[in-house]
Structures are given as structure tokens and as C-alpha cells.
Amino acid sequence: MNAHPIEQLSxxxxxxxxxxxxxxxxxxxxxxxxxxxxxxxxxxxxxxxxSVEDVPPARDLWPGIADRIERRSGGPTIVPIxxxxxxxxxxxxxxxxxxxxxxxxxxxxGAVWMAIRDSGSALGPTASAPRSEEPITxxxxxxxxxxxxxxxxxxxxxxxxxxxxxxxYEAAVAELERLLDExxxxxxxxxxxxxxLAIIDDAIRxxxxxxEEDPDDVxxxxxxxxxxxxxxxxxxxxxxxxxxxx
Amino acid sequence: xTTPEGxxxxxxxxxxxxxxxxxxxxxxxxxRVHGLARRMVGWEEADELTQDVFVRVxxxxxxxxxxxxFGTWIHRVAxxxxxxxxxxxxRDRGRFEDxxxxxxxxxxxxxxxxxxxxxxxxxxxLPEGARRVFVLHDMEGYKHHEIAEMLDITTGTxxxxxxxxxxxxxxxxxx
Numbered sequence: 001m002n003a004h005p006i007e008q009l010s011x012x013x014x015x016x017x018x019x020x021x022x023x024x025x026x027x028x029x030x031x032x033x034x035x036x037x038x039x040x041x042x043x044x045x046x047x048x049x050x051s052v053e054d055v056p057p058a059r060d061l062w063p064g065i066a067d068r069i070e071r072r073s074g075g076p077t078i079v080p081i082x083x084x085x086x087x088x089x090x091x092x093x094x095x096x097x098x099x100x101x102x103x104x105x106x107x108x109x110g111a112v113w114m115a116i117r118d119s120g121s122a123l124g125p126t127a128s129a130p131r132s133e134e135p136i137t138x139x140x141x142x143x144x145x146x147x148x149x150x151x152x153x154x155x156x157x158x159x160x161x162x163x164x165x166x167x168x169y170e171a172a173v174a175e176l177e178r179l180l181d182e183x184x185x186x187x188x189x190x191x192x193x194x195x196x197l198a199i200i201d202d203a204i205r206x207x208x209x210x211x212e213e214d215p216d217d218v219x220x221x222x223x224x225x226x227x228x229x230x231x232x233x234x235x236x237x238x239x240x241x242x243x244x245x246x
Numbered sequence: 247x248t249t250p251e252g253x254x255x256x257x258x259x260x261x262x263x264x265x266x267x268x269x270x271x272x273x274x275x276x277x278r279v280h281g282l283a284r285r286m287v288g289w290e291e292a293d294e295l296t297q298d299v300f301v302r303v304x305x306x307x308x309x310x311x312x313x314x315x316f317g318t319w320i321h322r323v324a325x326x327x328x329x330x331x332x333x334x335x336x337r338d339r340g341r342f343e344d345x346x347x348x349x350x351x352x353x354x355x356x357x358x359x360x361x362x363x364x365x366x367x368x369x370x371x372l373p374e375g376a377r378r379v380f381v382l383h384d385m386e387g388y389k390h391h392e393i394a395e396m397l398d399i400t401t402g403t404x405x406x407x408x409x410x411x412x413x414x415x416x417x418x419x420x421x
Contacts, residue, residue, distance in 0.1 A: 007409060010405070010409035016390075038416075041416045042412050042413075042416060048415075049380070049415075052364075053281075054277040054280070055280075055281065056276055056277045057296060059293070061293055061296055062272055062273075065297050065304075069268070069301060070265075195251060195252065196252065237259055237264065237267070
């Protein structure tokens with residue numbers, strides 16, 4: 001029997017040997033139980049390494065990261081687009097002026113929603129839920145024509161068709177979605193936005209179903225308000241992207 | 247959203263300063279980054295190194311072109327941060343590439359005692375050079391020529407280190 005080719009066994013396991021070398025190793029393995037066992041062991045090590053699963057850290061590392069980012073930025077958590085970096089590198093294929101006009105319209109509708117909500121008429125028990133973020137800096141303050149507070153019908157709890165659902169909210173979302181539909185946004189980006197909105201809509205539906213069983217549940221009501229706000233956030237984010245592309 | 251399209255959207259938003267979008271990216275990718283950090287430097291330093299990685303990613307977002315998946319890109323940034331950290335530590339210690347001395351000094355306990363150890367625990371007992379190659383090749387899926395480029399070694403050295411690492415782990419794991 002030749003000397004044990006131990007140093008080459010990992011390459012053999014990884015199928016990285018030339019055909020002649022591989023044939024030589026295989027001939028040795030057929031006569032050497034200890035090397036054959038070592039090959040099995042090495043394969044087991046490789047399999048064990050590949051089976052290790054990723055798990056999140058034991059503690060949330062985000063606050064520390066956010067602090068460091070904020071210190072580097074030297075500003076608030078949400079900062080104006082213009083103050084951070086020059087616009088660049090977006091792959092929209094749309095006419096930029098059209099995107100800008102759509103962005104302004106979207107932001108206006110978003111401001112309408114915030115105004116509606118802040119008026120205390122929209123979400124009943126969820127209306128007092130804390131807002132997760134400050135309004136996006138640079139959002140247009142004046143509502144677009146026909147969408148202002150003065151045109152919003154008075155809403156009472158009895159008007160709600162589903163938990164958290166009000167004509168004003170639905171109208172604001174519908175308007176945002178209509179404007180988004182009319183925007184000639186990059187198809188890839190639009191697909192991402194639609195997927196995000198679908199996930200949020202699913203969460204809203206599930207929460208509403210749960211609230212039908214337990215309408216007074218504080219957590220569910222807060223969660224519904226947060227999720228509905230998130231939908232507005234996503235639409236506003238889309239507007240910010242469109243604006244940034246100009 | 248866990249799709250590449252979701253990553254792309256959030257990366258674009260984060261590039262413009264949206265920290266909410268960046269937090270979403272963090273949530274989606276921290277398990278893999280932290281896992282890589284644990285394997286490369288151990289549990290003790292993994293949290294700090296993971297934070298360093300994400301701060302670096304934030305700073306480097308402008309260089310993400312979307313040619314590759316965001317997960318692939320952030321993984322490569324993470325490896326670069328970790329390797330740079332190890333190089334600095336090595337310089338601070340005033341010594342060069344480990345291996346023979348550390349290999350000889352590596353404690354290899356009896357099979358009976360160590361058979362219950364998992365791979366990540368076994369990694370702790372590996373010398374740095376062998377551990378890095380093992381993690382990159384057998385756990386992260388890089389090829390020898392890629393590892394050689396990352397670590398500035400030859401492919402032959404990468405293969406040799408890998409075999410050493412596997413043998414050491416085998417001695418610890420397999421009774």
C-alpha cells in the first residue's frame with residue numbers, strides 16, 4: 001500500500017482533483033479502511049458546517065447602529081433628501097418632470113391623510129395611537145384640490161365599515177394609489193412597491209378580522225393604526241423616490 | 247418584504263437617508279451578518295463587529311449598484327470589515343500569519359469529551375488562518391480562488407488551511 005494521501009483527501013472530498021489523481025486516491029481508499037473512514041469523517045464535517053443556521057443576535061443591535069448613523073449624519077433620524085447626498089444612480093426610465101409632479105401630488109395626498117387623522121375623526125379608538133415617525137421632511141403642507149379637510153365628510157364611529165376603516169382613510173389611500181398608478185414608475189420599483197403594499201394589506205385584513213372578535217383589544221387597535229400608517233408611509237416613500245430621481 | 251426587490255427598494259431609500267428603510271435592511275440581514283461575525287471572531291466580539299458592519303454598509307450604500315443581490319453585496323462588505331479588523335488586531339499583536347505554532351498549540355480534547363460540541367464551538371479552537379478559510383469555504387460557500395484573493399494568499403495555501411481546519415474540527419466533533 002502506498003503512503004496515506006491524507007493531505008489530498010479534502011480535495012478529493014471537494015472533487016477538485018484531476019482524473020488521474022482521483023483514480024489514484026480511489027485505488028488507495030479501496031485498500032485502506034482508515035483513509036476511507038477519514039474521508040467519511042471529512043464529509044461529515046463539511047455537512048455539519050453547511051447545516052449551521054443563522055440566528056439573530058441575542059440582543060437588538062439596531063439602537064447602537066442608529067445612534068452611530070445619526071452621529072455621522074449630524075441630524076435627525078429622518079433627514080431631508082437634499083441635505084444628505086446628491087441625487088444620483090436611480091434607474092427610472094420615466095421622464096423626470098412627470099415623476100416630480102406625481103411625487104408632489106402623492107405627498108400632498110399623504111399630508112391630507114395626516115391632516116384627516118390628526119383631526120381626530122378617522123380611526124376611532126386607534127386615532128390616538130402614537131405615530132411611529134415624524135412626518136417626512138419636505139412634505140407638502142397644503143392639501144391638493146378637492147382633498148382638503150374642508151371637503152372631508154364628518155365621520156362618526158357608526159360610519160366605520162370595518163375596524164379602523166373610514167371613508168376618509170379609504171379615499172386618501174385610493175387617491176394615493178390612483179396617483180401611483182398614473183405615475184410612469186420604473187416597473188421593477190413598482191413591483192417592489194406593490195409587493196410591499198400587498199403584505200401590508202394582508203396584515204390589515206388579518207388585524208381587522210381579529211378585531212371583529214375582540215373590538216376593544218388595545219393592542220390590536222394600536223397595531224391596526226400602526227399598519228395603516230405604514231401603508232401611508234410606503235406610498236410616501238414611493239413619492240420620495242420619484243422626487244429624488246428628478 | 248423579504249424579496250430582492252424589497253431590498254432594492256429599501257437600499258434606494260436608505261441611500262437617500264431614510265433610516266427606516268435601512269432598519270428594514272438591518273432586520274432582514276442581521277442574522278446572516280451576525281452569524282458570519284460569530285464564526286470569524288467569536289461570540290464575544292460578534293455584536294460589536296456586526297454593528298461596525300452595518301455602519302460601514304450605511305456609509306457605503308452609494309457604491310451599491312444593484313448589479314448583485316443586496317444580500318450578496320452586504321455579505322462581501324461584512325467580510326471586508328471583518329478581515330480588516332483581524333488585520334488590525336494582528337498588527338497590534340505584532341505578529342504574522344499564525345499557523346504552525348498555533349496549530350501545535352491548539353488543544354484537541356479527547357473525542358469522548360468533545361463529541362457534543364457543535365461546529366461553531368469547535369471553530370473557537372482553530373488558529374485564525376485555518377478558521378477564516380474554513381468559514382469562507384465550507385460555511386459561506388466561497389471558492390478557493392476567491393478566498394485567495396480576499397486573504398491575499400495562494401490557492402494552494404487556501405486548500406492547505408482548509409484541510410487543516412477540517413482535520414482539527416473532525417478531531418473535536420467526531421467521536
